[in-house]
Amino acid sequence: MILENYYFNYSLINATNKPVILFLHGFMGNIDEFDEAIKLLADEFSYLTLDLPGHGKTEVLGGDEYYSMPNTAQAIINLLDKLKIPKCFLVGYSMGGRLALYLVLHFPERFFKVILESASPGLATETERLERIKRDTQIARKLARITNKVAFVDFLSNWYNQAIFSYIKNHPQYDQMVENRSQNNPQELDKSLRFMGTGCQPNLWTKLAQNTIPMFLLAGEYDEKFVDINTEMAKLCKLTQLRIVARAGHNIHFENTLAFVKIMREFLNYTNPL
Numbered sequence: 001m002i003l004e005n006y007y008f009n010y011s012l013i014n015a016t017n018k019p020v021i022l023f024l025h026g027f028m029g030n031i032d033e034f035d036e037a038i039k040l041l042a043d044e045f046s047y048l049t050l051d052l053p054g055h056g057k058t059e060v061l062g063g064d065e066y067y068s069m070p071n072t073a074q075a076i077i078n079l080l081d082k083l084k085i086p087k088c089f090l091v092g093y094s095m096g097g098r099l100a101l102y103l104v105l106h107f108p109e110r111f112f113k114v115i116l117e118s119a120s121p122g123l124a125t126e127t128e129r130l131e132r133i134k135r136d137t138q139i140a141r142k143l144a145r146i147t148n149k150v151a152f153v154d155f156l157s158n159w160y161n162q163a164i165f166s167y168i169k170n171h172p173q174y175d176q177m178v179e180n181r182s183q184n185n186p187q188e189l190d191k192s193l194r195f196m197g198t199g200c201q202p203n204l205w206t207k208l209a210q211n212t213i214p215m216f217l218l219a220g221e222y223d224e225k226f227v228d229i230n231t232e233m234a235k236l237c238k239l240t241q242l243r244i245v246a247r248a249g250h251n252i253h254f255e256n257t258l259a260f261v262k263i264m265r266e267f268l269n270y271t272n273p274l
Helices: 035-044 069-082 095-106 126-144 149-159 174-181 186-196 205-210 224-236 257-268
Strands: 010-013 020-024 046-050 088-093 111-117 215-220 240-245
Touching: 020 069, 020 095, 035 046, 035 257, 069 095, 088 095, 095 111, 095 186, 095 205, 111 257, 126 186, 149 174, 205 224, 215 224, 215 257, 224 240, 240 257
Parallel strands: 020 046, 020 088, 088 111, 111 215, 215 240
Antiparallel strands: 010 046
16 A cells, blocks of 8 residues: 555455454564464454565655654554554564554554563663664664675574574574565665664653553563563553563564463453453
């Protein structure tokens, strides 16, 4: 669908009289990120999935500023308007979780409930933000220099060597996940990281207390960094529950899909979304 400054690649699976869940994937993910969870949920909900700017088949038609979080969030609201979805559930993972938190804090009237998986409100201090921007810029430059799939797969292999993903390589579908990630355009990922990375996103820590939407925070038991971040978020944010998910690291919906789906069913409680 073409919107102002964007062409969005999306999929809307409608189940009769069932509320929509909008899924937002993580960095280097795509429209297929939550397929396994959606298969298990079957026709219990309707589902809206999409490629975020810089990913998959979505195209940014305007300048680089349209990769940013505020502009991407507004574009998603515009997409919901075009699809005549006045209100929905929201699930976001990692980068998509940061974007989901921005959406809920700025457009609360559009969402029933939100699940944030391995997400954060950004960085609280200017020093932290500048350091992260410096690090992300170095990674973005590596992406920008990739010219073939072999080099991109090598980059992905190194990416998943990070401690935050230390358990994901043992997953039986790991190779397939890397193959899916390799379908992205490295030059587009470069722009996503430079304009919507953690360092350059708006600091949402100070806005957490303003939250008015029921929120479920998920962190994997092996992901100590995000366990700590989400514990702090839960202290500051009203209407918030925190669940530490067993047998999972950063990518909970991939590493422990059954637990992820069980939590979704329990929390979203679609028979009484309000």
